[in-house]
Amino acid sequence: MLDELVGQQHIIGTNKPLRRALESGGIYSCIFWGPPGVGKTTIAQIISHTLNKPFFQLSAINAGVKDIRETIEKAKKTKFMGSGGSAVLFIDEIHRFNKSQQDALLGAVEQGVITLIGATTENPSFEVNAALLSRCEVFVLKPLELDDLKDLVKQACSKDEILKNKKITIKEWDALLRMSGGDGRKLLNALEIIVNFKGGKSITITNKLVEEAVQQKLAMFDKGGEQHYDIISAFIKSIRGSDPNAAVYYLARMIAGGEDPKFIARRLIISASEDIGMANPNALLLANTCFEAVAAVGYPECRIILSQVAIYLATSAKSNASYVAINQAQALVKETGDLPIPLSLRNAPTQLMKKLDYGKGYKYSHDYPCNFAHQEFLPEEISDRTLYQPSKNAAEIKIRERLKALWQDKYGY
Numbered sequence: 001m002l003d004e005l006v007g008q009q010h011i012i013g014t015n016k017p018l019r020r021a022l023e024s025g026g027i028y029s030c031i032f033w034g035p036p037g038v039g040k041t042t043i044a045q046i047i048s049h050t051l052n053k054p055f056f057q058l059s060a061i062n063a064g065v066k067d068i069r070e071t072i073e074k075a076k077k078t079k080f081m082g083s084g085g086s087a088v089l090f091i092d093e094i095h096r097f098n099k100s101q102q103d104a105l106l107g108a109v110e111q112g113v114i115t116l117i118g119a120t121t122e123n124p125s126f127e128v129n130a131a132l133l134s135r136c137e138v139f140v141l142k143p144l145e146l147d148d149l150k151d152l153v154k155q156a157c158s159k160d161e162i163l164k165n166k167k168i169t170i171k172e173w174d175a176l177l178r179m180s181g182g183d184g185r186k187l188l189n190a191l192e193i194i195v196n197f198k199g200g201k202s203i204t205i206t207n208k209l210v211e212e213a214v215q216q217k218l219a220m221f222d223k224g225g226e227q228h229y230d231i232i233s234a235f236i237k238s239i240r241g242s243d244p245n246a247a248v249y250y251l252a253r254m255i256a257g258g259e260d261p262k263f264i265a266r267r268l269i270i271s272a273s274e275d276i277g278m279a280n281p282n283a284l285l286l287a288n289t290c291f292e293a294v295a296a297v298g299y300p301e302c303r304i305i306l307s308q309v310a311i312y313l314a315t316s317a318k319s320n321a322s323y324v325a326i327n328q329a330q331a332l333v334k335e336t337g338d339l340p341i342p343l344s345l346r347n348a349p350t351q352l353m354k355k356l357d358y359g360k361g362y363k364y365s366h367d368y369p370c371n372f373a374h375q376e377f378l379p380e381e382i383s384d385r386t387l388y389q390p391s392k393n394a395a396e397i398k399i400r401e402r403l404k405a406l407w408q409d410k411y412g413y
Helices: 017-023 040-050 065-080 099-110 146-159 174-180 184-198 207-214 226-240 244-256 261-279 282-297 302-315 321-336 351-355 394-407
Strands: 030-033 055-059 087-092 114-120 137-140 167-170 202-205
Touching (some): 017 040, 017 137, 030 040, 040 055, 055 065, 087 099, 146 167, 174 184, 184 207, 226 261, 226 302, 244 302, 261 282, 261 394
Parallel strands (some): 030 114, 030 137
């Protein structure tokens, strides 16, 4: 069954970690982190089937501590009866469980009563508590590639009980793949809609047919999938584009859809640094305070806090200079490797290091006028590289002027 799974070859391919674990006959508690429709649930079911383990499934959207405890009791009975050892408990959207719900799983995981498999679209480092996370291996699932999506359609046409009895020809792929948004589940839903819309035994799928059949109907299948990512994308791009009206509109759309307010607040923190940065450093402070306030207050009142900060960021001066700088710096590190640190900057805690001239010639900036001493900080091989270029906004124009006064023409400021 694993060989039939589309995508995720980096974890299920030959000699990859998850496949090795299954082939050895054992599996450990783990969390699958990735976008919707990339196979998280399917892999969990394959694990259970391959190892002949009882399979239980809960959704964190509607399950509580009582449901968790009842399921654990059922798992204990299957273990006592010798039904394939510890049961697999699959929890979809595990990031929606609160601390007490997550804590209810700890004992059963530690005792081996269950093999926990959690699925999440959110970074588990933020949403899964440390005690539970330390007992789980995290696997990052990637979005499906175009070839993966095509393979998924072809498999469905040849194996699905209804579709295999029809002659389905894909003449044009563009619209079908575009509407899937890389979500395999959404792609199959779209395929089903198209087949039902067209009817008959022979169906030729074109871009026009896809648009006619799917355009008005596909949204009902996707309250947490592509729309989730489309709306947050529109929200952040509205802030970046300095449109507070659009930003508040998309914020309201997310609130109406039941979006986790902490998810929105985290994106505001990222935007404050990526899109505003040094043009207004206070933006990051306010966004971080927003996250703390949202976590403390919750809905419905936290909508006011989110609105205030979204408007503040949207109306703020913008700069992506810090974002560009770290991207260029990382590319430079990748290109040049581990260049030797200038001797003057090296730490010299021992006599041997001092004899080797570690720290020799270093100038303590505060001993000099204006707290600045001209000296070389970059490795010699890249001493002429400029990574941070201040943008043309009021705050960074002042930064550029100061850097030019200090460094003269060294960095081209």
